Amino acid sequence: MIEQNIHEVLVNANNAFNELKQYSPSHKAAFLKTIAAEIEALGDSLLEQAAEETNLPIERLKGERARTILQLHLFAEMLQEGSWVEAVIDTAIPERTPPKPNIRRMLFPIGPIVVFGASNFPFAYSTAGGDTASALAAGCSVIVKAHPAHLNTSKMVFQAIQKAIKINNMPQHIVQHVTETSFEAGKVLVQHPLTAGVGFTGSLSGGKALTQYAAERGKPIPVFAEMGSINPVIILPNAMQQNAETIAKEYAASITLGMGQFCTNPGLIITLQHKKLPVFLQELGKQIEMSVPSAMLHKGIHQAYFSKLEKVLAQKGVNLLKQSIHVVQALDALPTVATVNASVFLENPLLHEEVFGPYSLVVQCASMDELFTVWKAVKGQLTTSIMGTDEDLANYHTIVDTAIEIAGRIVFNGVPTGVEVCPAMVHGGPYPACTDSRFTAVGIFAVKRWVRPIAFQNAPDYLLPLELKDSNPLKIWRMLNGVFTKIGF
Template structure:
């Protein structure tokens, strides 16, 4: 429907974004916050049309899409507040000590924007992690122009959202090239974007293969740039003995729901369950099987994803010693994903790295460990994850301290007695994790701390008050929290 941008035009887009950066970086945080709120309003105004188009392109249900647009608007508003409040600027001021030997100069530090950011949205979140999603919101808050490459699976949806953003940019009197929307189904467009010298950072949500490729291109540039790629995760769940024995029925219900939520197409979908062999585990398996059988197959995002699910599920089920626990009683139609739980022993799991990999869809593997030692051994060998979950009673937790510590080492969020699906948009959320779940464990893609991905510190030494940025002036005209001579304060100096 849309033609790929040609590479000469793309290079011009990047130059224009750079020119826009020179203006945009000098805007006040209040102006950027206003822009983000105006985008939120414009997104609200896309009304039923956007939902209808997104339903057609993504197969996601209407209620889910309306909720996701609501979340996207909420994100923009929340990050706008955070942008304006300015805690993210990490302001540090040390005043001069002229009679020190040698004299100590006045030094003031704050974060400044990196430059134009390339954003590659997600197929599974057409709004919240796409065109006007978290990456775009954070980059604009930081003062960075954004170039979004429309996701090939929902280009029309992306176009409508991009138009809403462009309308808001115009309304706010901002340089139009702080936001550009380009099309590119081909490999070449993505590569040209990431390797263009005007691009200073990359945001990505998608597969390991895609994210790692962008990361490699970015690091091989003459000037390497940061890539924030969220690349998926199997989100292991460790169900401890007493919990299993006492609450197997509740846990089974909870997890049957979490595994199949949104046809298993969330990055926090629990793909691995660990428990030790016991009568409790047998009961849990039965209860989980009963629950899974009753859940109907759902239509996946597009046929390519459904086909990939069917084939990866097949491969996983055909591994040595893997056996089916249950699948939905209703057979899937074309394009649907069939809820499935399989099981394998701890030994086999340790021996077969393929079993550690994500099967994107409503699939989970229950690993039956011989004992808690084996569970610990597995936790110590697992790859990096967005989340990990411990299901345990107080007694379980007390007797599994080493396990909990091992689990902390491999994840960005550790959940107790809950499910990993559901990513709250708030400052305390860390949606990130050790490689390979992301390419940079130090930054989050959800919550206002994500703004810091697109900024770097700059120190001003010996500048007179009148020439400093507003955030650094003595009077503290923006009423920000600042660390002045090692003390956090909101006062003027």
């Protein structure tokens, strides 16, 4: 039954994908903008529904809605600007032996994309989130598997999408919504022969399962799974000397932001046993004690947080520093920081794992060598942050090279939470942060996950897509015989 339903969904998705090929970039851009407008038009009722399902505060949801709308607009602008297709033209040299043919290439969409939304981003990484927006911008059709933790929010957003489909005369099935929430449904979606790609944001175990399903299908497809991170932070000696309290305050805020339910939450702080470390720990502990708990996204995440927290705090050598002193209710998280010595951390892989929630572990190192060893011992990360003065950065010049090995984004003197949506953003990183570090899930380059290049050899100009015609009617940037230009010929 599930298989039959999903088969129909995929057939519809594939037909819609084929129909969409006839739509102009500006038509697709208008569609994205209308989705944004229709989401906005849902007004407070959408925010209230999401708040009810996710326990996220209205203000946070407002911000996330704004981000979702921004993302849709950025992809619309990208389509209108047009250069994202990477048009490359090498003109013919007929007199060469053998004659050089005329070759032109650009990016085309790969087909129906299955999107698994994230529970912690009911708007920005769910039904009409970054994966959906980037796949639609690419020219793909999208099948959203609704997240069970915010099913009604997802349905409301899907209704907004459906309105936008009608308003813009888009193919009816260009976006479809699968509300079947079983694991089986996810497996069938990933393994269907017409599925061309998968976007996922969630846990390592979830991402691993999807990768495994994809591996079983024989025909490989791109699975872009963003699976979280502990986002290691290093504090260098001079920064600790000068700014111990400020850094502690800044990081306490980052650890507890949104009850730590961000994949960029700083779960690991690596420092020296510096004479200012007690000042840092005291301030960090104080801030955590004062932090006010609030409800986590759902029961599953709440249970997982407390069970992982208990496990970690029970490890030999791990010392609880502080927890929030406020009374904890129902689904509330309990902000917590702990400390451990480097040698203990290095020997216990459990301490390298993500504890999804407002928790961070401070690793104390006896030397800079040990600090580097701890830093390098963590697996692939979305981000890594470096707190250091100019003097620090001059003293440890291999820092950037090390950071590059670890993460997709390197933050200097700041916190990893708060992912700016802009072209230069990289939200991705080496496994297990992501399944393919060559791509980003945030920013316009996220579109590159869903496209493939196609070359036209000696095609008559009238058959070429607008982007590749001699005259460059769209006035996009192209590489013409090795030189970037907007000029037609």
